[in-house]
Amino acid sequence: MSSAQEFFTKANDAFFADDFDEAVDLYNRAIELDATNAEYLLKRSAALVKLNKNKEALADAEKALHVSEESQNQASIAKAFLHKGRVKDYHIAKKSFDHSKELNPNERLLVTWIEKVDAELAKTATPPMAVNSTPQNFLSQSRVRHEWYQNENYVTISIFIKNVKKEAVKVEIEKRLISVSVQLPISGSDYSLELDPLAHEIIPSESKYEVLSTKIEIKLKKAQGGVKWGVLEGEDSLTGTISSGDGKLTYPSSARKAKNWDELEREISKEKEKPEGEEALNVLFQQIYGNADDDTRKAMLKSYTESSGTCLSTNWSEVKKGKVETKAPDGMVAKKWGA
Template identity: 65%
Template sequence: MSTAEEFYKKANDAFFEDDYDEALEFYSKAIDLDATNPEYLLKRSATFQKIKSNKESLADAERALSLIVGKEEQEAVAAKAWLRKGIAQFELKEYQAAKTSFDQSKKLNFNEKSLDTWLKKTETQLEKTPKPTPPSDVTKNSGTGSSSFLSQSRVRHEWFQNENFIIISIFIKNVNKEKVNVYFADRSVSVTIKLPTGSDYSLELDPLAHEINPKESKYEVLSTKIEIKLKKAQVGIKWGVLEGEDSVFGSISTASGKLSYPSSAKHAKNWDSLEKEIGGEQDEKPEGDAALNSLFQQLYRDADDDTRKAMLKSYTESNGTCLSTNWNEVSKGKVETKPPEGMVAKKWNA
């Protein structure tokens, strides 16, 4: 029988793969076995936030706080709990209550990640809403649930990286530039997009796997997507994941300048590990194009039919800049050419 810690680890793995339904299942099992651990409740609260179940997120944050009150040795955890409570209240449009929670978090831990971002967003909303917002239990349609938010599953986002930047692409067409708000903090980024239909799309990445430089980060609204560039605080460091704890990061060679493949897919491939497996223990390993061809051949040989079709289609249509194994995604349309940072794709004239 699995322990609470084992369920918690499984839940974290599912969370980092964006499988929030599975994450909720495992966090709930961990809580059933150990209802006194506030960290379990806070992670489930964060998961509820991801799927816009804001009332449930608020309930878990308040429950976590009830376990911590009066325990000075857990001030850092209490700061996170107040922050999580404030985020849930903000999403429920209880802006004054959210500000109170954020202020309380700041008192306990001035350096709590993403506080400045949320305080700024809350103060902006309070300026637009002079009158206090009634509590969620007496306000009709106060939540920002799935009816008012564009379903996360209908909007695709991918991320890449190079030596200097993390590049996030959110694929939404024909968005008004004035309706896009992006907030950068040291370990978080918050994106809110007002859609032509009147609904909102929200993407909260908190905490990011590593620190960024908010002042040098930027975004651009294009006709087919919103592209966000996060400037790495540590240039040359390769991120293993976009969000959460990163235990597999390494370095990116400045000589290659290549983008890594997106790791936002549910079943992301560890390309570095695959390349090592292909190379084995040989003294002489292929380099450059030879190494890439060897990697491609190995993957193709061991793949099923759908994976092979996805690899051929993505690699061919993107002119060698993208390699995908997800046929369900690739089959939906042409795969765009995505050249490395600082390079421009040009047509070859025979």
């Protein structure tokens, strides 16, 4: 029979794989076995927010607050106020966040949420909304696909959102925490992802993120190289050592199907190293020249040299008949150097 922690770990995996219905079901099972764990309640609250079930999410946050207050766990109390703030209107959210900050001033996630609320409050002078209402664009959650994988030294998280501007992305990285905030293109609504706590410590100063045309890629440097993370977030009971086995490394991840992550990393590296512009032209020239026969090589060299780089021919029977003249692009006139 599975323990509460095992259900919780599986629920976290489902949450990160964007299967929020499955995540809620697994969190339910964990809570049935241990109803006094505030972290279980808060994670279910986050999953319910993803499903736009804000009333239920608020109820979980309030239950977590009650449990945390009974145990006098200040960090957990602060986190519960944080979750309450997410699912209420701007004005009450502001109060919840301020209260949470008083209890835990070092909670970096609060900085991001308070900035968002302050920005929204600055846009409008409307009276406070009803307590149970939720603004349409307040931290709305899109079902954005994301995955993670690892090698000996890094855990890589990919969040698949196209055409995001760099200035619209904010990433906070700490030893056991990562917070991502993105202003989504077109809709302008906010997407957020918080992993707290990460399964193991990382080195923030050696971690980085990159905003690409199709995704946001975050590389987290492991504090302990070679250690295999069994899960991305929460307690990790599956820790092991990454070994080559049959020569192909396979890593735990949120992907539904097994992937050859070594091959994926090589493809990503090749894509990033792909030459452009004049460099790409030179690479193409080298490839053609390297695979050509002697006559083709002579034609290429003669035509390119004599035409001052304006003509490239592989036809030796034509090129050998005479000098290859310089051909300037349309609208331009060819001149000798120094003329």
